[in-house]
Amino acid sequence: MSRTFGALVLFEARRQLRNPILLVLAAVTLAARTVASWRLMPNWSLATVDTATALLILGAGAMLAANLATLRDSRGAFAELLAPLPSRPKARTLAVLVAATGVSMLVAVVVIGLHFVSLTVGSVPVGRFDVTELLTGVAMVALFTAAGVALARWVPVLIAAPLAALVLTWAMFQFPGSWLLPVVPDLKIVIDAARPPLWHLLYVAGLFLAIAAAALLRHGPRPGFVVAAGTALAVLGGALTLHSPEAASPSATADRTAPRGLVTEGADHCLAHNGIRYCSFPSYAAWIPLWQQAIEPVVAAAPPSVRARAPEIVQRVTIGRLGAPSAIMPPVTWGRNGGEVESRRSLAAQMAGVLTGFQSRVGLLESMDGCDARDRSRTVVALWLTGQVEKAVAPQRVRARPDSDMGAIDYGETELRYASLLLADPEAKQRIWANWEVLVDPSTTLGKALPLLGLRQAEPIEAPRGTPCR
Template sequence: MTSPAMALTWAEIHRFARSPLVLPLVLVLLVSRTLSTWRDMTDWTIQSVDAATTLVLVGAGVMLAANLAVLRERRGGTADLLESLPLPAANRTWSVLCASLFCGAAAALLVLSLHVPTLLVGAAPAGVFRPQELAAGVLAVMLMGALGVALGRWVPSPVAAPVVLMLIVWSLFQFRDSWLLPLVPTQALPFEAARPPLWHLLYLAALVTAVSLAAVMRHRRTTGTVAAAVAASAAVVGAATLTAVPSAFEGAEPVELAGTHEGRVTVTAQASACEEHDGVDYCALPGFEPWVPLWRDAIGPVLEAAPPQAPQLEAVYQYTGYAFNDLEGGGYALVGTTWGRNGGEVEYRRAVAGSVAAFMAGFPPPDVLQSDGQGGFGCDAAGQARTVIALWLLGQTEAPVAAGTEREHMAEVGSDEVVAVELPASVFGAVSYGQAELDMAEELLADPNTQTLVHQEWERLVDVETTLEEAADVLGVAVPPGEPSGAEQGTACA
C-alpha cells in the first residue's frame, strides 16, 4: 500500500474502535457469557463451540459497521469530493476491508481472552479443548466484516446488510447440523465434534479470502486478484464436498460394560471407562474422568451414613441419550453430562445424593413412574418412615428440600396417545412427600445420635408399612403438626 492508503486504513481502524456497533457489543457479549456460564461446570467440547458461536453478536456489529463505512461514499455530494483524492475506489475498499478484518479479529480475541479464563474459576474442566473451534469463531467474525464490505460495494443499499445478517442468524437455527455454516452450534454428542474442526477452519479461511477478493474486484480486476478469487472459490467448493465426521456411536453394537453385575447394563464401548472407589464403580464417558471426584464427594457421605445391611450401591453410570441402549434393575446411580460450579453444583449434588438415598430406602428408581390407575402418575411417600430416612441420608450431602410438581412431563396414555401430565417431582423422582417428613429429617440431622439409632432399627425404619408415628417413637422425636401431601400427588409409594 502507498502511504495515503496506509493512513486511510489507520483512520478506518480508529473509526471502528469508536463505533457504537462494535465495542458495546463486545462488552455485552463478555458480560452475558460470563454470567450465563459462571455456575456451569466447564465442558470444553461444548463451551468452546458455544464461545465461538456467540461471537456472531460481535460479528453482526463488525458487519454493519463495515457496511456503513463503505456506504459513506454514497452520501450526497461525497462522490464528487472523492474524485479529488489520490486514492481510487479499489484502494478505499482495501482500507475498509483491512480495518474490518483487523478490528473484527481484535474484538473476537478480546472477548475470548477475557471470557475463557473465567471458565477455569472453580472448575474441574472436562471434555476436549479444541483451539480450532475458538479460531473458527474469530474467522467467522472476520468473514462477517468482509461480507459487510462486499455487500456495500456490490449491493450499495443500507437494507442489504441487515437482511443478510438476519439470514445468517436464521440459518444458524434452521440448519444447526450443517458444518458448512460459518458457525456450527450443534455437536453430535457432548464429547464428540459434529464436523472435522481443522477442515472447518480451513473452509472458513477460504471463505474469508473469497469474500474479501469479491469486495476488491468490484473496482479492480487484475490477473492476480482473479486468480486468487478462483483459487479461494475452488477451496470453498472442495471443502463443501467433505462430509462431517460420522459419529463413533453410529452403528455401534451394545457391549457389556466392564464391572457390571449380571450383565444388567449395556452401553456402547465408548462409555466403558470405569474407576472403582470404595467398592463402587464410577463409569464416566470419555473426557469426563475429572468429574469422578465430584460424584464421589456427593455420594460418599450418603454411603458412609448408611448401615452395612442397607442395599449396596454397585455403580455410578454417566449417561447420554445416545450412549445408553439398555438399563434395567437397581443398584446404580445415574449422572448426566452437566454439573455445576461456583454454587451451581448444589442442585446436582442433591440430585445424585437423593437418588442414592432413595435407592437405599427402597424407593423405585427415579425413571420409573407408577400409575395410580386413574390416568395419573407418580406416588405419594407422605406418612412413611422411610421417607424421613431417605431425607436424612440426603442431608449428609446437601440440605433436603420440599417436593414440587413437574407440569410438562409427557406420558403415553393408551396405545397411541401422548399427553402432558402433572407429576410430583423431588430428588427421589416422581415421589411426593409433605412438610412433616421434611421437618422430622431436619430435626434428625441436628441430632448426633441419629446415625446409631438408624443403624440399630434400619429394617424397621425402611419398611413400607412403618408410619411416621412409629419412627418418631424409635428415633425419639415428635411428629410435626400438619397434614401429609395428600393423594392428589398419586397413590402411596409401594
C-alpha cells in the same frame, strides 16, 4: 501513497474500535455465553463449539459496522468531499476492509479470551480443547466483515447488510449439521462427536479471500485473480472437508430421529472406591471424585449391613434407551459456582432413595404420576441421608407430577422439618441404625416412627395426597 493508505487504515481502525454496534454486540456475545455457562462445569468439546457459534452475534455486528463504514462514500455529497483527497475509492475500500477485519478479529479474540477465563473459575473441566473450533469462529467473524464491505460496494443500500445477516443466521440454524457452514453448531452426539477437520478452516479462509476480493472487484478487474484463487481454496477446502474420514464417521452421519443405543453405552471408564463402582465416559473421568463427594457420605451414614445395596454409578447421556435401570446415572452436566449444590443434592438423594427402599430398581416409577411418600418414616430417613451432603428441598411440580431429587416422589414440609431436626441431633445416627429395618419399612408411619427417632409430634401429619409409595 503507502503513507496515505496507512493513515486511512488507522483512521478506519479507530472508528471501528469506537463503533457502538460492534462493541455492544461484542458485550452481548460475551455476556450471553458467560451467563449461560457460569453455573455449569465446562466441557471443552462443547464449549469451543458453542463459543464459536455464539460469535455469530459478533459477526453480524462486524458486518453491519463494516457495511456502514464503506457506505460513507455514497452518502449525499460525501463523495464530492472525498474527491480532492489523494486516496481513490479502491484504496478506501481496501482500507476499510483491512481495518474492519483486523478490529473485528481482535475483538473476537478478546471475547473468546475473557469467556474462557470465566470458564476456569471454580471448574473441573472435561473434554478435548480444540483450538481449531475457536479459530474457525474468528475466521467466520472476518468473513462476515468482508461480506459487509462487499455488500456496500455491490448493493449500496442500508437494508442489504441486515438482511444478509438475518439470512446467514437463519441458514446456520436451519442446516446446523452442514459442514459447509462457516461454523458447524450441531453436535449429532454429545460424547466424542465428529467435527470438521482442519480442511474446514481452509474452506472458510478461501470464502473470506474470495468475498474480500469481490469487494475490490467493484473498482476494476485486477482483483479477479484473487477472487478465483479464493474460490478455488474454498472449493478445495470444502471438498476435502466433505470427503474426510471425520465426515464419514458414524457420529457425523448419525440421524437424530434414528433409534439410539443405551444411554450408558460407552461409559466404560470405571473404578471402585469404598465398595462403590463408578463408571464414566472416558472424557468425563475427572468428575468421578465429584460424584464420590456426593455419594459416599450418604452410604457412610447408612448401617454397614445396608451398604451392600448401594448400586453402581454409571454416567448417561440424555437421548437413548434406558434399559433395565440398575444403577444411579449422573448426567453429562455438573454444576459450579453454586450450581454444584443442586448436582450434589440430586445424586445424594438418589442414593438415599435406593438405600431406604424407594427404588428397588433405580429410576423405576410407581406410576406415570409418581408416588406420594408423605407420612412415612423412610421418607424422613431418606431426607436425613441426603442432608449428609446437602440440605434436602421440597419437590417441584411438573404438569401435576412431583419432581424431587429422589425422582417422581412427593413429600411435604413436615418430612423436611423432621429431617432437619435429625440432622441437628448428634445421636440421630445411633437411633436410626438401631431401628433401621422398622424405619425403612414402607408400612411404618411417621407417627409410629417419631418415638424411635427421639422426636415429638408438634403438628398434624399430612396424609398422602396421591398414590402411596410402595
